[in-house]
Amino acid sequence: MNIAVLSGKGGTGKTTVAVNLARVLHCRYVDSDVEAPNGFLFLQPDIQDKADVSVQIPQIDEQRCNYCLACVKHCQFNALFGTDSSIVFFEKLCHSCGLCSLVCKQNAIKEVPRRVGYVEFGSSAGAECWQGVLIPGEPVTGPVIDALKARLDGDLSIIDCPPGSSCSVVAAADKTDLALLVTEPTPFGVHDLHMAVQVTEKLNLPRAIIINRSEGQDAIIQDYANATGIPIIGRLPFSLEAAQIVSRGELLVDKEEWRQRFQNLAEAVRELIACTS
């Protein structure tokens, strides 16, 4: 059972919800926000294993190349540029699809690995913690997210997804079993919640809304939930104190009053799991 935590808008409290929920559920936490991974700051796991994530890129043997430019013509990502006497490769545009080496009749293209990030595996309070980290300057997040997801084994895992609604979110949330949508009761919050909802629709995921920084009625979100039929399964109240606790990298569940809130949320999530499986 894999639960994706997403939001559309950044900074709505995805990581706060994901780490605290993982702690009360005693389950695995997976940080797939590889551009800005922050979950480990809260969980402080002991790292037991680390692996580089590499992608395959072409290396052109100029001795063999006859500059037919078939590779240049076939590349859909403009990662290769050529003239009748040279070929230039732009590694950051490459998607590692392998088409250039397939089309090369001279066998002049060999694929070699290039490191784009790493994954780390550890544990905190007896539960597993995983994260992926993209190296600054690398544009493509998919391979790092895939390296995490390839290790999922069916044990209950909470997947902390990136913000936004692009292919990174798809990579993180695809083939999960349930999406928890964290939002805040503001016009920005509901606008971006709708973006996230559309992604979950595309992926056919059951979903539920969690309102962070709730102010009680949260009419703006409540109206959206009513209109779309997506249930609201929890509300975390707005609190300056909570903001301060989170800013220090501390877990909210270490405070009694918040522990109870997250236990209630965990109960609601367990019910959803029972319904979806």
Added chain:
Amino acid sequence: MHLLIVSGKGGTGKTTLAAALAQLSGSEMVIDCDVEASNLHLLLAENDLQRQQFSGAKIAKEQANDCRRCGLCTDYCRFGAIHDGQVDSNLCEGCGVCVYVCPENHLVLTDMVTGTCVLSQTSNGLMSRAEMEPGAEGSGKLVTEIRRQGRLAVPNAQLTLLDGPPGLGCAVIASMTGCQLALVVAEASLAGLSDARRILALLKQMEVEALLCINRYDINLEASLEIEQLCDQQQIPLVGKIPHDPMVRRAQRHNQSVLEYPTSPAAQAIFALWKELRSRIAKQGGSIE
């Protein structure tokens, strides 16, 4: 002069600040580069002048003719995006490997609409923005496209203000390319510090001059101090510190700019920040009235 507002971490206040700076600077062109979750238009856009679909990616499509299920496409696709000749549009990256290996011409590459580029009117000028298709590939290309649209609409903008996306992947890199100046909005928290470090590393690589401001600095004075020390070490000018202010939340709830509450502590800090920023822009050779 292209000035980008970025943060690494989401929700640090980029858009709130961008809206205020757009008003203060009178910038004729504002670009919302957060195409995956764009919000700036909610505050600034008055009406849309132009909408145009943009195809920023390709996708493999099945043809009507029979597939023999030879499985070559499945074997060669590195994205696990094709099975029994059926393309999974969520996973297809449009590379064309399946089209190339298919002996039956069962597959073709087609253009995929990845978003709609929108040109909107603001009170000061124009805004270039996009509505990305949910889950689409190529958010970076869409950013490049709306930046192009912005340049075409206002060819000689004195100041182009760009509201950046969170993170530091392709959309952020596309937003940064060719900018002269970037203002990092760092949140006074451990996570904010960690992400500010990463975005500063990227700005350095991309050779974009960085400035930094701390938002809600008084939420965590220790983290705020650490961010200031980071600025010292890396010789990044600290151009402002904005306090936590309940009026910002109030403005957000009512979809207003913070500047609607000009006496609020946050608005006051943004006025001071703008004064500092303006002199930095002037130093960079940008001219603004």
